[in-house]
Amino acid sequence: MSGPIEGAPTLTAVVNEVNQTIADVGERALLAVMRSAGADSEVAEDIVIGTGDDAAVLAGNRQTVLSVDTAVQDRHFRLDWSTPWQIGARSVIASAADVAAMGARLSGVLVSIAMPPTTPVTTLLEINQGIIDQTHRLGGRVLGGDLVSASEISLAVTSVGVLDAGPVTLANVRPGDVLAVSGPLGAAAAGYAVLATGVDGLRSRTRRSEHWAIDEAVSAFVLPAPDLAQGPRAAAVGADAMTDVSDALIEELITMSAASLVRLDVSSRSIPTPRFAPVIAELIGDDDSVRRWALAGGEDHQLLAAFGDAPPHGWTIIGRASAGAGVFIDGAEPNLHGWQSF
Amino acid sequence: MSGPIEGAPTLTAVVNEVNQTIADVGERALLAVMRSAGADSEVAEDIVIGTGDDAAVLAGNRQTVLSVDTAVQDRHFRLDWSTPWQIGARSVIASAADVAAMGARLSGVLVSIAMPPTTPVTTLLEINQGIIDQTHRLGGRVLGGDLVSASEISLAVTSVGVLDAGPVTLANVRPGDVLAVSGPLGAAAAGYAVLATGVDGLRSRTRRSEHWAIDEAVSAFVLPAPDLAQGPRAAAVGADAMTDVSDALIEELITMSAASLVRLDVSSRSIPTPRFAPVIAELIGDDDSVRRWALAGGEDHQLLAAFGDAPPHGWTIIGRASAGAGVFIDGAEPNLHGWQSF
Numbered sequence: 001m002s003g004p005i006e007g008a009p010t011l012t013a014v015v016n017e018v019n020q021t022i023a024d025v026g027e028r029a030l031l032a033v034m035r036s037a038g039a040d041s042e043v044a045e046d047i048v049i050g051t052g053d054d055a056a057v058l059a060g061n062r063q064t065v066l067s068v069d070t071a072v073q074d075r076h077f078r079l080d081w082s083t084p085w086q087i088g089a090r091s092v093i094a095s096a097a098d099v100a101a102m103g104a105r106l107s108g109v110l111v112s113i114a115m116p117p118t119t120p121v122t123t124l125l126e127i128n129q130g131i132i133d134q135t136h137r138l139g140g141r142v143l144g145g146d147l148v149s150a151s152e153i154s155l156a157v158t159s160v161g162v163l164d165a166g167p168v169t170l171a172n173v174r175p176g177d178v179l180a181v182s183g184p185l186g187a188a189a190a191g192y193a194v195l196a197t198g199v200d201g202l203r204s205r206t207r208r209s210e211h212w213a214i215d216e217a218v219s220a221f222v223l224p225a226p227d228l229a230q231g232p233r234a235a236a237v238g239a240d241a242m243t244d245v246s247d248a249l250i251e252e253l254i255t256m257s258a259a260s261l262v263r264l265d266v267s268s269r270s271i272p273t274p275r276f277a278p279v280i281a282e283l284i285g286d287d288d289s290v291r292r293w294a295l296a297g298g299e300d301h302q303l304l305a306a307f308g309d310a311p312p313h314g315w316t317i318i319g320r321a322s323a324g325a326g327v328f329i330d331g332a333e334p335n336l337h338g339w340q341s342f
Numbered sequence: 343m344s345g346p347i348e349g350a351p352t353l354t355a356v357v358n359e360v361n362q363t364i365a366d367v368g369e370r371a372l373l374a375v376m377r378s379a380g381a382d383s384e385v386a387e388d389i390v391i392g393t394g395d396d397a398a399v400l401a402g403n404r405q406t407v408l409s410v411d412t413a414v415q416d417r418h419f420r421l422d423w424s425t426p427w428q429i430g431a432r433s434v435i436a437s438a439a440d441v442a443a444m445g446a447r448l449s450g451v452l453v454s455i456a457m458p459p460t461t462p463v464t465t466l467l468e469i470n471q472g473i474i475d476q477t478h479r480l481g482g483r484v485l486g487g488d489l490v491s492a493s494e495i496s497l498a499v500t501s502v503g504v505l506d507a508g509p510v511t512l513a514n515v516r517p518g519d520v521l522a523v524s525g526p527l528g529a530a531a532a533g534y535a536v537l538a539t540g541v542d543g544l545r546s547r548t549r550r551s552e553h554w555a556i557d558e559a560v561s562a563f564v565l566p567a568p569d570l571a572q573g574p575r576a577a578a579v580g581a582d583a584m585t586d587v588s589d590a591l592i593e594e595l596i597t598m599s600a601a602s603l604v605r606l607d608v609s610s611r612s613i614p615t616p617r618f619a620p621v622i623a624e625l626i627g628d629d630d631s632v633r634r635w636a637l638a639g640g641e642d643h644q645l646l647a648a649f650g651d652a653p654p655h656g657w658t659i660i661g662r663a664s665a666g667a668g669v670f671i672d673g674a675e676p677n678l679h680g681w682q683s684f
Contacts, residue, residue: 022466023459027489034470034487056485058449058502064406068452068500070490107400112412112454112498117365124364128376143398145376147369148412156454156498158410160400
């Protein structure tokens, strides 16, 4: 789920035109309105952090962290681009990243699988195996599931994590903190560009010595491999704030800046990018792509965090927080935007 | 989710015909195969009970219970039968019932909402309000959510509960236990029959003095109102086993009998039924409907439990467990079956 929104619209403002559709209003505004409708501090004293951050936190002896993320056929994945195993595995990564972004290690997942009755059994079983294998890789277990009939395939994955330190919210960046990311950004976006251009066509007009870049890019889109263990590691060293880069670095920075009431400055040249990205950019013929993928690409599920001290091994510093407001990339307000569902 | 299955088919048996679809194989067999694919006791020591019961249980100081349930447009609800508020509220009841069936009280829910971009904003906000209001009524809070674009509306609700006593599994019925249910069965099925026949047509050829029965039946389908507080109450008095009646009483009895390795005998005349059921049966012209709705109807989300002693106030004894195997209704093996997704 997405983070809190600055200047959240009121219910009245959103629904004042009778025939508005959710596409008219947009995902972020809708989530903000829905969240405010649920605000009620009088019930359920067990909850520490509710909606609005990457994941919810339940109080208790060992704090439990929860988040849900959904992947829909032909919107988040395509059966001709990914194998069923990859689709299942990727749905777990996208959900588990939200739990890691609170500083938690994964305990398990609950999965709602919807698919047409005409789906081959092998497709379901391979998706299921991808979910199981990826969950085990991340140290968790499949806790439960639901299988329903629908007109397209979708996977709603609820991740459950346990906190040893933290939770690390979005809203506690302090002036003077360094901003760092847990791995390269723009990989999934480069892979998407390859798939959208056509892998076979691109391969046929490319030197054999550059095929590795096409393969790695596609792989980064169909199954991103962020090091989610960096979430608990960042929490253990006392990170001030953290989120995962699911929508786009720029969107996450805006959300974090608004939630923490600080100014965030990022140097685009310091953002780590995958070694295949410049090769793909050249093949596609757009030299500015690498920077755009890194800033606005999304779906890499790397972690973005703010540290008062030096970040742990594996993190790359990309910028700094200071007193003020807003997000500045290389000193200017960004004019790129990330991806929204509607 | 459904419970464990007797004689679960092997992976090989299910996929041995290459072109089999999930409709060919059926929901229960698929869930059993998917569950066995995930069996792995070497990971994630935090989990006490994994897939196979109503809900999963996480160990800890205060045990956390988790379950997911999904409602899909035109399969679980229709926009011309229910209001958006009712659709949202009902999705919470269906999910929360699984948590109650472990003996837990609801802490909160996480909701994945999928809908077409052309959906009116008011529909989304009313569904959201139904989810929030029903969650609050059950003592919980909306912990998180996800909103995605899809070609039809679906709601995947993950419920989180806390155990003060229990967990009460499916698999611990003992010979000599009495079987009891927490409220009337067949109400939702009677409501479905009314809606499928056509409310307006039925009303027009019915005495005004019987309209209350039509209204109550419809209401029972669009928003069942089981007393889910009976779940923790049953756990507190030491119930041996419990589940919620989501598919059909017969299906739940078969699952419970197989999981507990006992014979279950139920007297159909002792099953509580709603006072409107005989009126609706007469209107529709099928006198045997009341019994059929109660045994095979499903979707009431009342609780079915086994007690060594007398059940608490609010429960009705419907039968008894003994050494042996199988389910017997009025002394005979049942020939009615409940609902499956595929």
